[in-house]
Amino acid sequence: MTNDMTTGKPLKTILFFLIPMLIGGIFQQFYNITDTLIVGHVVGSRALAAVGASASTSFFLLSVVTGLTNAFAIVISQYFGAKDEKMVRKTTASAVYICVLSALALCLIGLFFSRPLMKLLQTPEDILDDAALYIQICMVFSAGQVVYNGAASILRAVGDSKTPLYFLILSTVLNVALDLLFVIVFDMAVRGVAVATVIAQILSAVLCVIYMIRRFPIFRLKRSDWKLDLPNLLEILKIGSSMSLQSILLSVGDMTINAVINSYGTNVIAAYTAGLRVQQFASLSSFNLAQAFAVYAGQNLGARKFSRIRHGMRQATFLCLGITLLSTVIVFLFGDNITRCFISSSDPYLEEIVIYSRGFLRTTSLFYPFLGLIWLYNNALRGMGDIVVPFLSSMIELTVKVGLSLLFSFWFGYLGVWWANPIAWALGLVPSLIRYYRRRWMALADRFAPIDPDTAE
Numbered sequence: 001m002t003n004d005m006t007t008g009k010p011l012k013t014i015l016f017f018l019i020p021m022l023i024g025g026i027f028q029q030f031y032n033i034t035d036t037l038i039v040g041h042v043v044g045s046r047a048l049a050a051v052g053a054s055a056s057t058s059f060f061l062l063s064v065v066t067g068l069t070n071a072f073a074i075v076i077s078q079y080f081g082a083k084d085e086k087m088v089r090k091t092t093a094s095a096v097y098i099c100v101l102s103a104l105a106l107c108l109i110g111l112f113f114s115r116p117l118m119k120l121l122q123t124p125e126d127i128l129d130d131a132a133l134y135i136q137i138c139m140v141f142s143a144g145q146v147v148y149n150g151a152a153s154i155l156r157a158v159g160d161s162k163t164p165l166y167f168l169i170l171s172t173v174l175n176v177a178l179d180l181l182f183v184i185v186f187d188m189a190v191r192g193v194a195v196a197t198v199i200a201q202i203l204s205a206v207l208c209v210i211y212m213i214r215r216f217p218i219f220r221l222k223r224s225d226w227k228l229d230l231p232n233l234l235e236i237l238k239i240g241s242s243m244s245l246q247s248i249l250l251s252v253g254d255m256t257i258n259a260v261i262n263s264y265g266t267n268v269i270a271a272y273t274a275g276l277r278v279q280q281f282a283s284l285s286s287f288n289l290a291q292a293f294a295v296y297a298g299q300n301l302g303a304r305k306f307s308r309i310r311h312g313m314r315q316a317t318f319l320c321l322g323i324t325l326l327s328t329v330i331v332f333l334f335g336d337n338i339t340r341c342f343i344s345s346s347d348p349y350l351e352e353i354v355i356y357s358r359g360f361l362r363t364t365s366l367f368y369p370f371l372g373l374i375w376l377y378n379n380a381l382r383g384m385g386d387i388v389v390p391f392l393s394s395m396i397e398l399t400v401k402v403g404l405s406l407l408f409s410f411w412f413g414y415l416g417v418w419w420a421n422p423i424a425w426a427l428g429l430v431p432s433l434i435r436y437y438r439r440r441w442m443a444l445a446d447r448f449a450p451i452d453p454d455t456a457e
Helices: 012-042 045-053 054-079 086-121 125-142 144-159 162-185 189-215 230-262 266-282 285-300 306-340 348-366 368-383 387-412 419-439 439-445
Strands: none
Touching: 012 045, 012 162, 012 189, 012 266, 012 285, 012 306, 012 368, 045 125, 045 266, 054 086, 054 144, 054 230, 054 285, 054 368, 054 419, 086 125, 086 144, 086 230, 086 439, 125 189, 125 266, 125 387, 125 419, 144 189, 144 285, 162 189, 230 266, 230 419, 266 285, 266 306, 285 306, 285 368, 285 439, 306 348, 306 368, 348 419, 368 387, 368 419, 387 419, 419 439
């Protein structure tokens, strides 16, 4: 069922759309941390470090595709808000072409560049083989993740956040079951969690696409829809390439930080890996709020309802501040206990890793409100098709992140690295706030005709 977000009370509309996304985000995090939990408990902290050391590289390789699939939601939500079903279908066809080519490119990169990338990042020799293997398996069989992400973005663009949730739950349950089977029963260690991940992703993607086509008439493409629409394709690529580039550059920053962290040994790597997982859970609500608001803003821009966008943003900002401050309190109170969940209680390095992770979590959690707001305002601007200022915001974030991680590590050791990301979030937020409150984004609606002259602005 599609969902028109251009009517109704803004906060209620956003929350009803957000709740399935938030539940899905929780399952996504369970999906992501299953590998970490199982290898940490069953195989040991070395395997945990191997999976963690590969995280930034995997993110780097998927950044281009993630930007493109996120662009599907932006473009389709605007056409859906403008009630242009023909362009919704043509954009969906363009999305299919992009997904196929992207999956093929990732497969080739995974085959030939996994190990060189891990060596470039100074991954310790005792985890190099496992880290490279994990990335290689995930990238060669990345079609499942690419297709699922694309289908989920398309469905959310038309206001359906429930269908992606159902298939994400299925994928998560299957991933957990296969992880346990391959790691505990078949003793496949890191190889096992990688194989489990790709099997679950592929099955979820196939079933999601089949269901989407059968359930939603708007996605039953006609022969004429498959004819390549170059302006439409370029529109997606324009937005997607900007988002991809900034994701790539930010992931380069993460890889730089990983390289610095790697120089401090396997225990610090394991602590950083566990700390990042805790942070992902803590920031889950604010991240999904930002994703939900992007669709809300896109649909209302297409309908030329500017005051509704501003009203929704005010309410979303207060909601974001509330949930991020709550997350900060939870991390301070329970961070150590959560970290211990990722490592076997019999691991001889457990307490040392917890101490390292505590410093990371308490430092970064103080800045969670800035992280939530930079996501919210950048996603709002992107949802309306404004890609320049979010890109500038990301470049500021990247420069500060990389510069401070190198500088502070020289002065303060690994403790200095913990401060690089938080300060980058705060400074990167500034241009996005300026851009939004100057309201120049309203001009982006000029290409859409008013649906109802009495309600459009």
